[in-house]
Amino acid sequence: MDDSTKDTGTGVSRREWLKTAGLAGAAAVVPGALQQSVPAGGVVREPLETLTQPEADALEAVAARLIPSDEHGPGAREARAAHYIDRALGGALASSREAYRDGLAAVDRYARSTKGERFADLSPADQDAVLTDMERNVATGFVPSASAFFALLRTHTIHGTFCDPYYGGNRNFVGWDLIGYPGLRLAVAEADQRLDAKPAPSHTSAYDDAMFAPKPPRAGLWLRLIRHAD
C-alpha cells in the first residue's frame, strides 16, 4: 500500500494536505482556490495537481463521454471525476501515473490518426467511436492493451463520480443524486428502511462529521474553508 496516504488517516496524502492547506502560505492558496474560473459549461475546473494540461483535456473529454451530461442530468464532467483522478494520481493512485501518461497520449495519437484531431477536439460521435475501439481492444498503440486502459478509465471515472466528495469528485453530490442514493446517515431510522421509503438526500461527506474530520498538522481551518468555498 501507498505510504503517502498514511499520515492523515483519510486517504489524502500528506503532500496533498500541504499543497491544499498551503503550509507554504495559506493566504496565498485560499484566494487561488476561490478564484477558480467558471467556463461556459458552468463547470468549475480546479488547478491541476498531477496531470499535464493536454493529459487533463483528454481525460476530461473521456470522462464526459463515459458518463455524459444529458437529459438525465449532469454526468462525470459536473461530478469533477477527472479532478478526482488528477488528485489521486499524486497520492493513492500514484502507481497508475505511468499508465495514464502513456494511455492518454495513446488516446490522442489514435484519435489523430483515425479522426484527424486530438480526442478533446473531436465531435461526441467521433469520441464515442474512439472509445468503442478501445473497449473492443481494436484501437492500436496502447501498452499493454487498449481495453485495459479503457477499463482503468471506466473504473476511476466511476470512483470519481460516486465517491465521497471529500476526494474531489462527486461534486455537489451529482453522482449520488444520479442513482438515487439518499446519502450518508450515521443513524438510520426504521422508517427509512421500509420498501417505499424515500429518504431525502442528506448531501453530506463523511468528513463533514466532527468525529471523522481529518486533523492535519496545523492549517486545518484553512482546509475546511477551501472545501466549503463552493
Next chain:
Amino acid sequence: MPTSQPSPADVVIIGLGAAGGVAALPLARAGLTVVGLEAGRRHSPADFAPDELRNNVRGWPHAVQKANREIPTHRPNASSPTLPRLAVHPMMNAVGGTSLHYWAQSWRLNPWDFKVVSETTRRYGASRVPRGSTIEDWPLDYAELEPYYDAVEYEIGVSGKAGNVNGTIDPRGNVFEGPRRREYPMPPLRRTGFTEMMADAARSLGWRPFPGPAAINSQPNQDRSACMYHGYCDRGGCHVSAKNSTAVTTIPRAEATGRLTVVTEATVTRIEVDARGRASGVRYLKDGRELFQPARVVLLASYVYENVRLLLLSTSPAFPRGLSNNRGQVGRHYFAHNLGGGATALFPRDLNTWYGLPAQGTAVDDWADDNFDHSGLDFIGGGNLFLYSDRRPIAAANMNTFGKAPQWGSRWKAFVSENADRWKNAYLQKTTLPYEDNYLDLDPVVKDPLGFPVCRITFDFKENERRVAAFVQEKAVQWLQAAGAIAIERGSVNPTGPTTHAYGGTRMGFDAETNVVDRWGFSHEVPNLGILGASVMGTSGSRNPTLTVQALAWRTADHLVKSWSQRADA
C-alpha cells in the same frame, strides 16, 4: 539472535483477532499472565468513517497491511503453474483482527457438520462419502461445543431468534438448528421492507425463512450502542461500537483483569522449542528489533494461512519439516469455502436497501447441510441461502446490466440511474470437504518483504462441491423469482485463491497420523502448543466460520486452565 527478552509469560498468544482475542479472556480471568503479540495497531471509532472508496475499494490504506504483503500464491493442482497473485487480501491486521470489519454473521454449525462421515454412512451408505476426500468426523459433537457457543454468544453479544431451545421448536427461528440451552442474548436485527419481502417469498415456496444471527447489538448492550444500520458495515469498522469485535468486548475485559498485556505492531516470525521439543516461546519483530517472548504455553491464532506458515517456518532439530509436522500433516486437509455459483437478480421496483448491513438479512436453511433427503441426489451437503439489506454507491453504479444496456454512455447512465437500487445478490454458503490433493505448503519462489516464503495454495473444487453449487444456485433462483425478479444472472463457481473463509491445515482429530491437533486444540506432537482458528476445522458447514472458531478458542482456553499443570511447560 534476539537482542532482548521480555519477562516470561504463562501464555503467549500470536494474533489478537477473532480467535486469539476470545481465548485471552478465560485465561486472564483464571489468573494466568497472558501476552498478546499482535502485528497490527489499535483503532478507534474515529478511524471508522463511512467511506466506500477507502474501506471497500482501496482496502484500508491507513491500516497495517501485513496480510497484503504475504498474500498466498495459488495453483489448482500440483502439475499446473502458479496463477497470477491477488493484489489484496482483506484480512485485517489490528487489535481485534478481522472481527473489526467483518460482516459479523454469527452462526453455529449444524450438528450434522460434526459427524458427516458417520451420518452419511448411516443414512445413505458409506459409498456416498465422496471419493478422494480426507474427511473425518470431528473429535467432538455439537452437544459438546454447545456450552462454548453459548458462552461466546453471551460474552460478545449476538442478536438472533432461536429456533430450537432444548428441543422446543420455534418457527420464528431456524427450525433446523441444533438445540441451544437458551434464547439469544438479544433479539434479531431490525426487519426491513426488503428482508420481509424475501421472507414472504420464501414462505410462498413452503420454506422456513428466519432472521440471520449477528454479533451486532440490536439493542443497547453492555454499555455500548445499538446498531445504526448506516450501510458501511461491510469492510468497515463500527463508529458506535455496536459490532461486537473482540477489540470492544473480550480484549478490553481481559486487559481490565490486569493479566493481559497487549503488544501491538509485533510480528511473530518463529515459534521456538527447547531441547525436549516443547514450545519455549516466540520470536518477534518490533520497532526494528528482534525480541524473544518466553512462555510456558504458546497459542497460535494468526489466521489459517499464517498459522500454517509459521509452523512450517519454525524448523528445528526436533522438527526438521516444521513445528508439529513430523507426520507431514501441517497444511493438509485445507479447503476454501465454496461461496461461488451465486445468483444476481433484477427487480421491477426500488428495494430501498441503501441502508442496513450484510448481517441484516433473511436466511433459508431448508437446503443446507443434511436438512433434506439426499437419497436420490448425487452429492452430500447443501447450502444456506441469504439475502440482505446493504448497498453503497460505487458498488451500485458498478451493477450488472443483465444484457440490457452497454457499459458506458447515455444508455448505461439511464439504465443505472433507474436500476441502481433494483438488484440483489443472493449469498450462498455451501458444504465444502477436504481432499487428498488440496493442501497448503511454502511457495518455493515468492517471498514476503522480510524474506520468508509465502504460503502456497494447491486447491480446486471437486465434483461434490460443484454439484452442491448447482443445486443450491437453482434454489436461490427459485427464491428470487418468487420474490418477483425479472432477470437473473447465475454466477460461476468462484476462483479458489486466498479466501476469507479458509479451513484446515492444522486439523483437529483423535488420530495423530491424520491430524495436527488433538480434540482440545493442542498439538499431538507439542503438548504445550495450542492452535486457534478455522485451521483446526475439518468441515465448513453451510455458514460463516467465526462463531465456531470463537467457541473452539474458548474451549481450548478453558481446557488449558483446567489442565494447566499437565499442559504448561515446567
